[in-house]
Amino acid sequence: MKIYKFGGASVKDAEGIKNVVRVLRNEGFKNTLIVISAMGKMTNAFEKIVSSCHLKTDDLQQNIQFVRDYHLTIMADLFENKSNLIFNEVEALFEELNKFLATNKSTDYNFIYDQIVGVGELLSTKIVSAYLNEIGIENQWVDVRNYLKTDDNYRDSYVNWKETNKNISKLSPNKLFITQGFLGADAQGNTTTLGREGSDYSAAIFAYCLNAKSLTIWKDVDGVLNADPRYFENALLLRQISYSEAIEMAFYGASVIHPKTLKPLENKNIPLYVRSFYNLDLSGTTVGKGVDLIPEVPCFILKENQVLVSISALDFSFMVEYNLSDIFKILHDNKLKVNLIQNSAISFSVCIEDKFNNFQHFLAAMKSKYKVSFTENVSLYTIRHATEKAIEEIEQKGEVLLKQATKGTVQIIMK
Numbered sequence: 001m002k003i004y005k006f007g008g009a010s011v012k013d014a015e016g017i018k019n020v021v022r023v024l025r026n027e028g029f030k031n032t033l034i035v036i037s038a039m040g041k042m043t044n045a046f047e048k049i050v051s052s053c054h055l056k057t058d059d060l061q062q063n064i065q066f067v068r069d070y071h072l073t074i075m076a077d078l079f080e081n082k083s084n085l086i087f088n089e090v091e092a093l094f095e096e097l098n099k100f101l102a103t104n105k106s107t108d109y110n111f112i113y114d115q116i117v118g119v120g121e122l123l124s125t126k127i128v129s130a131y132l133n134e135i136g137i138e139n140q141w142v143d144v145r146n147y148l149k150t151d152d153n154y155r156d157s158y159v160n161w162k163e164t165n166k167n168i169s170k171l172s173p174n175k176l177f178i179t180q181g182f183l184g185a186d187a188q189g190n191t192t193t194l195g196r197e198g199s200d201y202s203a204a205i206f207a208y209c210l211n212a213k214s215l216t217i218w219k220d221v222d223g224v225l226n227a228d229p230r231y232f233e234n235a236l237l238l239r240q241i242s243y244s245e246a247i248e249m250a251f252y253g254a255s256v257i258h259p260k261t262l263k264p265l266e267n268k269n270i271p272l273y274v275r276s277f278y279n280l281d282l283s284g285t286t287v288g289k290g291v292d293l294i295p296e297v298p299c300f301i302l303k304e305n306q307v308l309v310s311i312s313a314l315d316f317s318f319m320v321e322y323n324l325s326d327i328f329k330i331l332h333d334n335k336l337k338v339n340l341i342q343n344s345a346i347s348f349s350v351c352i353e354d355k356f357n358n359f360q361h362f363l364a365a366m367k368s369k370y371k372v373s374f375t376e377n378v379s380l381y382t383i384r385h386a387t388e389k390a391i392e393e394i395e396q397k398g399e400v401l402l403k404q405a406t407k408g409t410v411q412i413i414m415k
């Protein structure tokens with residue numbers, strides 16, 4: 001089998017969905033499983049519903065209406081036959097959502113988040129599946145929650161590989177399947193999510209469990225470039241990269257591939273193709289075994305909205321193992337992601353990302369024991385295969401707050 005993944009950008013409107021059909025017709029869709037994300041920026045729109053529900057604000061219905069109108073507009077463009085069952089199915093999903101909102105007793109934000117946000121993927125896959133069936137591309141819609149099993153660490157769930165493998169390997173290979181990215185279910189059957197942008201990872205999980213011959217991720221860019229084209233002019237296409245190079249790039253923050261995607265593929269030597277859904281003549285990027293990088297050029301990765309924190313002990317004692325393990329525990333307890341560390345005798349600097357809005361809580365926990373200063377809103381640039389020229393290019397962009405170099409990789413924190 002082969003696996004395709006289409007992200008939000010590829011199904012953001014009716015035209016996008018018709019383009020997916022063009023891709024399928026051009027590339028073939030025999031024995032294929034397609035993983036699809038929520039449409040466009042719908043996950044963000046669902047996050048607003050979560051927030052209204054959690055804070056009990058009065059814009060809840062308005063936020064639901066926005067999501068509903070978005071999908072209904074796309075469906076009106078796609079389906080001439082207004083009695084297509086899909087209209088009822090979409091209605092049923094909104095009814096289910098409203099029922100959850102009316103009856104939910106849990107105050108666990110992360111649990112509520114997963115039950116609500118997951119509807120985005122259910123809607124997109126139902127609509128695309130129905131459209132493909134209507135135009136004669138016969139396919140089977142699969143509820144991923146019956147296959148991909150996770151723990152109950154809502155919003156960042158860990159895959160139960162044993163269960164998942166057992167379930168997915170039951171899918172018969174001779175069909176076209178459409179399923180959701182990003183979602184799973186815990187042992188209780190509650191919806192879980194794998195972390196924002198997690199659909200690439202879902203696709204890799206299917207590829208692994210089905211021993212797929214390849215995974216293709218269809219993007220709005222020509223492939224993996226040596227920099228994010230939104231921030232860097234003249235970004236170059238990397239025609240080939242190794243799994244380990246791709247893992248490093250994704251780990252440092254190249255948002256074109258979710259970092260967890262690569263390992264399952266590498267373990268079974270399944271090639272990953274990153275290709276443009278606009279330009280089907282291009283072969284894009286191949287990620288696989290072998291040479292690190294073709295062409296061999298410096299690669300730039302930017303992470304914005306970082307906090308640079310500087311920590312020293314209140315009693316001027318050295319920052320050694322005891323303090324450091326204490327600090328890391330507090331970072332971990334607050335789900336703060338550490339992107340760079342630097343230590344000196346009396347001060348410890350750490351560049352962190354506050355994905356879950358816990359920074360104030362972290363500060364409160366730290367301040368009784370440590371002197372803490374911080375700068376918010378800094379950018380972390382990582383240059384892989386760095387050259388002097390590449391480093392200069394970045395340093396021109398502002399004030400350098402911290403710089404760290406390891407073999408071939410230079411990281412610079414800029415204000």
Ligand code: ADP
Pocket residue numbers: 006007008009010037197218219220221223224225226227228229230254255256
């Ligand atoms: P999806 O629709 O699959 O969710 P994303 O928007 O998450 O797609 O990823 C595609 C985007 O990733 C591109 O539009 C590009 O701006 C960004 N990007 C970041 N780093 C890179 C890179 N190194 N190469 C290509 N694109 C990159």
Ligand code: ASP
Pocket residue numbers: 007008037038043044120181182195196197198199200
């Ligand atoms: N829809 C989810 C998100 O926007 C997952 C994904 O697209 O990968 O984060």
Ligand code: MG
Pocket residue numbers: 007008197
């Ligand atoms: Mg994405």
